[in-house]
Amino acid sequence: MPLMNMSNLPQSEQKWTTSAAGLPSNSDEASAAFALVDEFLRTEIEARALSFALGHGLIDFFFMSARDAEELASFQEMDRRGFKLVLDLLISANVLERDGDLIDLSARFRSVLAYRDLLEAKMWFAALVAPDVHQLFDMLLTDVPAFMRQAGVFELFRYDLCLDVTEANIEATSRWVSYTTILTAHEAPACVERLRDLNPTRMLDVGGNSGEFARRTVSFVAGLQATVFDLPVVCELGQRHVAKFAEADRVHFIPGDLRNDVLPRGFDLISFKSMLHDWPDDYALSFLQKAFVALDPGGSLLIFERAEIGVTGEGMPYSMVANLVFCLFSLRPALH
Template sequence: MGQKQDMEKELGYLCVDGFIKGMVDARTLTTAFEIGLIDALLQKRPAPPEALARDIRCPKNGLDMLLELLATNNVIARTNGTIRLTAEFKEALDYRDLLLAKLDFAHIAAHDFIEYFSQLVADPQGFMQRASMFRLFSYGRCFDASRENLELAQRWVRITTMLTRFEAGVCFKHHEFRNYRRMLDIGGNSGEFALQACRRHQWLKATVFDLPLVCNIGQAHVSGEPEASRIRFIKGDALSDDLPGDFDLVTLKSVLHDWPDQETQLLLHKAAGAVRPGGTLLIFERGPLDIAKTGLPYSLIPILLFAHTFRGPDMYRKSLAAWGFREIDITWIDLETPFFLITAVKPA
């Protein structure tokens, strides 16, 4: 497979966004999953509406309304009086978990967008205090393993894990990991980024540093994988606790945008200190939204809510250069929004 085809394969997951362009599209698709229609069509192949209504125990008039809405979103098509899933939607179902996670993420964000968008524009700090999105992503609740805290963390970790599962492959296509043996992933969440790296490189050992409750979820996430013995979790607060050191690769994947400039500089400096001489620091982050280029489909409403937090790479580049890092390379990557990849080598 050529390099271009290989990259197209890694980007194949982006097809799911085509079915989450509008709120009505997303809500009707979620309903189709919830009431079992998608699975019924996968099992029965083309089926008449009457049979589908019986199978999923749905009133025929309600199902007809749903089918019409799904047809406008190219999820289903009618052929000789039967209903079938389109080829395009079947392709998206190859990424079913990601599709469901993005639907969930968008629905969480939609309420905040409708209720508090004026605050997002005029008072970002006030918006963050009101929005349910930021109560969900409440890192302060990841120290106490109460049932409520666990349920909240599991929900957002599931979303970020699905995003990372497919974004990781893009990162690996732009930076070669084969020469690394010891990797530290700061804020590594469920360990998905480390898992994907270890899966591709059997000699790599990874350490994930994250909050205690997140590490508990992460250990369960990787426990059944063949690579589990090469992934360890260290519980702590990267802002206040010491990080382990002497790694030939330290990664920060979708972490730094969560923090104001002062905390970001602290995290970056501590990450730099964990890199052994001659090792590499890697940053993979979402950049500022380019709405004129991407538009704003419903699937990107969650990203819009974080719009004030996304930076370009300049601050990171200047800091790394000031600390003596060399071979600082910045690559912009177009996914559903712009990403950038920074790699820098610590002087020996």
């Protein structure tokens, strides 16, 4: 059985899909899902071995049953030494375990496959940004504008390509929208379950991306209608994304550019999910002021952002490289 070329797609064609069965339903499950995924992204080399194994069908080969040396020999088409190295790295990372003459997926890794979309998306983005951290680490810490000019990751997040709805712009923008959609699908329960007590009826999600956060919110809050305000190309992708789900008739899109446009009114909940950190403080304050103007009297403003990066006694795992590249962009809670 030769190595199966399942995920060797060009980056512009890389997609992930998620299912309701693999999504957390509350904040505890959401935290546990990310912690479990990160267990298998401890070091860069182990993560790259896992990415190789997923992309070439090796994990699926083991998923069906444990394998002995003869079966493994029939699978490989690469150099024997390289194949042994991959297996050794996967065993070291607790992806695989050896029991006598058999090698099988570990029980712990089988459990993480419920979040395979999140695992693959995080590995893809970590591999994308790692060269920026490797080559420009000093610049990241000392000269952020220069880092932004030189780091390749910012060629991915091209907001200037989100204004005119063309197939080329849709293709370019879909690369990062599909990634952030997977993150949001798994992050949302950490926030939205707390909104039930507010009992909102009309939600405006500013910079709401594919509408995944709005979709997840309306699925948690009975009777809620949501509107996403974002750039035109993003809204086009969002409409295509949300149309696949039962909540499609409760999530609407208004294209616009918050730098120049006012926000629509008539909402008792306005949210900024992982959006404000993209902008300097003066822009963030301007956006918040526009939200306060648009918010109904007595309404609620929700800001959902990641905390600043901290380092524990165990150090920083490779999984954090995706956040490290944005470490100086984190929004201060005391912004005022």
